Amino acid sequence: MLQDDPIPLSEIGRIARLGPKVEVFGDYYLLERVGIGGMAEVHRARRFRLPTVDGKSFLKANHEPLVVLKRLLPEAAANPDFADNFVIETDIARLLDHPHIVQTLDSGEVDGAFFLVMEYVSGVNLNTLLGRLAARRQEMPQALAMHLVCCVLDGLIYAHNMQLPSGRKISVIHRDVSPHNVFLDFNGRVKLGDFGVVHIDEMAGDSAGVIVTGKLGYLSPEQVVGESLDERTDLFSLSTILWECVTGRRLFYANPGEQDMDVMKRIRRGSIPDPRQFVESLNEGLAEAILTGLRQDREERFHDAKTMQNALKPFSPWSVDQGSKALAKLMAELFEAEHALFVQDQQHGLLPKV
Structure with a gap:
């Protein structure tokens, strides 16, 4: 996996701790699963894009901000009602654009898996x-x-x-x-x-x-x-x-x-x-x-x-x-350790601009 710029140390530390658990899903790599429910699982993720250099495509880290990716579980996706409900949720979420509501950034389907991408609230x-x-x-x-x-x-x-x-x-x-x-x-x-x-x-x-x-x-x-x-x-x-x-x-x-x-x-x-x-x-x-x-x-x-x-x-x-x-x-x-990591990520441009 090639990239122009090194991934910041705070991000490298996370990937090193997760090792082979890091998963590439569509245009995103999933850093860690932070929650799971009856219908979907939630991951902290980061986006990649596919540029073309000398006629060849390769994954490139573009240092976009961290995001939250919600993915419908396979057993739920197999149920037409659950899948339809997830699509309805996505359609509704895309309507909402307000400073005090978590913003929806992306949605789609990868190999039959429906997903929804939201802003990362650090x-x-x-x-x-x-x-x-x-x-x-x-x-x-x-x-x-x-x-x-x-x-x-x-x-x-x-x-x-x-x-x-x-x-x-x-x-x-x-x-x-x-x-x-x-x-x-x-x-x-x-x-x-x-x-x-x-x-x-x-x-x-x-x-x-x-x-x-x-x-x-x-x-x-x-x-x-x-x-x-x-x-x-x-x-x-x-x-x-x-x-x-x-x-x-x-x-x-x-x-x-x-x-x-x-x-x-x-x-x-x-x-x-x-x-x-x-x-x-x-x-x-x-x-x-x-x-x-x-x-x-x-x-x-x-x-x-x-x-x-x-x-x-x-x-x-x-x-x-x-x-x-x-x-x-x-x-x-109240959250000293988490705040220190937030400062690191902010310095490296991994968080949304406020």
């Missing part, structure tokens, strides 16, 4: 951040919690009010808003990812969607009972995240000896503890806003993402720039 997800804070017995600053949630709301406002080039309006409902799908990078950016379980609600005409459940602890009551979904489903899930960020504890979780069904029953009952039970100093107005987003009856929740954001803004003291800087500082402190 950092961790919110679930990992919350876990690290808990392990160190640290609380998330309330201002930071508000910043994170308002950023996600920006993305949801956009997705819930999509307008196609044709002028047709659609509402793209995420249906799996959870800390696992809120990505935070070392530059302080906040992005909502994994729109692979979305539901498109036509603002005019019939609705259609891919029926896949989200994370158990962040499901809405209507998801639990199998009712139709709308934008307020995403707002319930995001309010669950905000409740968790503010109190430092999970809202819906399985106690020892409990089954998933027990958690679903609690979600369905709609008995939500006031966050002030755990944070006495919490502003009454903020507590009420959180509880409004968590109403069992969706008609009693915020009507849309913009209304929820407006209700939270008075309790969000930071500007976007202040929030980004505070997040970047906290990330560097």
Whole structure:
């Protein structure tokens, strides 16, 4: 495999550790698998291209930024329904272009394997951040919690009010808003990812969607009972995240000896503890806003993402720039080793420009 320029040391180190596990897939080499689910596997990858020199084609590392490649598993690709759903996911993802949504860069099929390529967010997800804070017995600053949630709301406002080039309006409902799908990078950016379980609600005409459940602890009551979904489903899930960020504890979780069904029953009952039970100093107005987003009856929740954001803004003291800087500082402190690798990759131009 020929190349004009040496691969940066940080990249060489990764390849050396992986050895023969590095796989060339289409125009990409797959550095390492970072996740696998029932339908697809996710790899951290880097793109190659095929230039022609003296009439001969060869692979050349062009030092494009790192990306995330999601590939449909063979057993899933063999199922026409799964394959069709993956293509639908790709089509939907390509519509989304917003600073607070993980961007889709490429998609296609290689030897019968469908794939989707997304931007690489160099950092961790919110679930990992919350876990690290808990392990160190640290609380998330309330201002930071508000910043994170308002950023996600920006993305949801956009997705819930999509307008196609044709002028047709659609509402793209995420249906799996959870800390696992809120990505935070070392530059302080906040992005909502994994729109692979979305539901498109036509603002005019019939609705259609891919029926896949989200994370158990962040499901809405209507998801639990199998009712139709709308934008307020995403707002319930995001309010669950905000409740968790503010109190430092999970809202819906399985106690020892409990089954998933027990958690679903609690979600369905709609008995939500006031966050002030755990944070006495919490502003009454903020507590009420959180509880409004968590109403069992969706008609009693915020009507849309913009209304929820407006209700939270008075309790969000930071500007976007202040929030980004505070997040970047906290990330560097909590994840020193990962941050050092991020700095290396950034110096070698392996990361997307911000």
